[in-house]
Amino acid sequence: xxxxxxxxxxxxxxxGQRVTLRCSPRSGDLSVYWYQQSLDQGLQFLIQxxxxxxxxxxxxxxxxxxxxxPDLHSELNLSSLELGDSALYFCASSARDGKTxxxxxxxxxxxxxxxxx
Amino acid sequence: GENxxxxxxxxxxxxxxxxxIKCTYSDSASNYFPWYKxxxxxxxxxxxxxxxxxxxxxxxxxxxxxxxTAKHFSLHITETQPEDSAVYFCAASSESxxxxxxxxxxGTRLAVHP
Numbered sequence: 408x409x410x411x412x413x414x415x416x417x418x419x420x421x422x423g424q425r426v427t428l429r430c431s432p433r434s435g436d437l438s439v440y441w442y443q444q445s446l447d448q449g450l451q452f453l454i455q456x457x458x459x460x461x462x463x464x465x466x467x468x469x470x471x472x473x474x475x476x477p478d479l480h481s482e483l484n485l486s487s488l489e490l491g492d493s494a495l496y497f498c499a500s501s502a503r504d505g506k507t508x509x510x511x512x513x514x515x516x517x518x519x520x521x522x523x524x
Numbered sequence: 525g526e527n528x529x530x531x532x533x534x535x536x537x538x539x540x541x542x543x544x545i546k547c548t549y550s551d552s553a554s555n556y557f558p559w560y561k562x563x564x565x566x567x568x569x570x571x572x573x574x575x576x577x578x579x580x581x582x583x584x585x586x587x588x589x590x591x592x593t594a595k596h597f598s599l600h601i602t603e604t605q606p607e608d609s610a611v612y613f614c615a616a617s618s619e620s621x622x623x624x625x626x627x628x629x630x631g632t633r634l635a636v637h638p
Contacts, residue, residue, distance in 0.1 A: 409567060440626070449530075449630040450568065450613060455623065463625040497567065510556045510617050510624040515567040 410434065413498050413516035421524055425486040428519045432479055432500030438462075439481040440513060441473055444495040456481055457504050488523045495520050526551040526618040530629025538637055543604050545632045547614035548596040556617035556624065557590060557597050562631075563610045571612075572599070604636045 410433035441453040452465035456475035475481040499513035558573035590597040617624040
C-alpha cells in the first residue's frame with residue numbers, strides 16, 4: 408500500500424460526459440502528480456501541483472482540468488469525453504517539492520480506470 | 525519538446541540470464557533518472573534511481589548506468605527470476621518553471637521464463 412488513495416477505481420461513462428477523479432496523497436506529501444496510461448502505453452504526464460498551486464504542466468488537453476485543495480487532495484476533471492480518453496489515470500504524490508535538484512520518489516495510487524463508451 | 529525513448533519494447537530472457545533496458549533523453553538539463561516497475565494490474569513502483577552527478581548505482585541484482593554526454597542511461601538486471609517479469613519504465617526529469625516533471629519512456633515488457 409503506497410498510502411495514495413484514488414477513487415473511483417473503475418468508471419464507465421458515455422462520450423460527451425464529464426467525470427471527476429479524486430486523489431488523496433500520502434500523509435504529509437505536498438506534491439501531487441497526474442498521469443494517463445492508455446492501453447499498453449507509457450505514462451503520460453498531465454499536471455503537477457505543489458501545496459495547492461499548479462507547478463508543471465504536460466500535454467494536458469483543454470478539456471481536462473485539475474486542482475489541489477487546501478487539505479491537499481486533488482481532483483482531475485475530464486469533460487466532453489471521447490473514446491480515446493479511455494485509460495488508466497494515476498495520481499502520485501511525493502514528499503519533495505519537485506523543484507530542480509529536489510525531485511524524488513513518486514508514490515503511485517492504484518489508478519482510476521476510465522472507460523468511455 | 526522533452527522526450528524519453530526506451531528500447532526494447534519487449535524482452536524475453538531465460539531465468540538466470542541478464543536483462544538490459546536502454547533509454548535516451550532529449551533534455552540536456554535532466555538531472556534525475558528513476559526506473560519504475562509495474563507488475564500486471566498494479567501501480568508503478570520505484571526500483572532504483574540515479575542523479576546526474578553519479579555514473580553508476582547498484583542495488584543487489586539491479587544496476588543503472590548513466591552517460592550524460594551521450595544522454596542515455598540503462599537498467600541492468602542480473603540473475604533474472606520469474607518475479608522480475610513486469611513492465612519497466614525509465615524516466616528523466618525535465619525542468620519547467622523551476623519545477624521538475626518526470627517524463628516516462630514507453631516501457632519495456634520483460635518476460636523471464638523458468
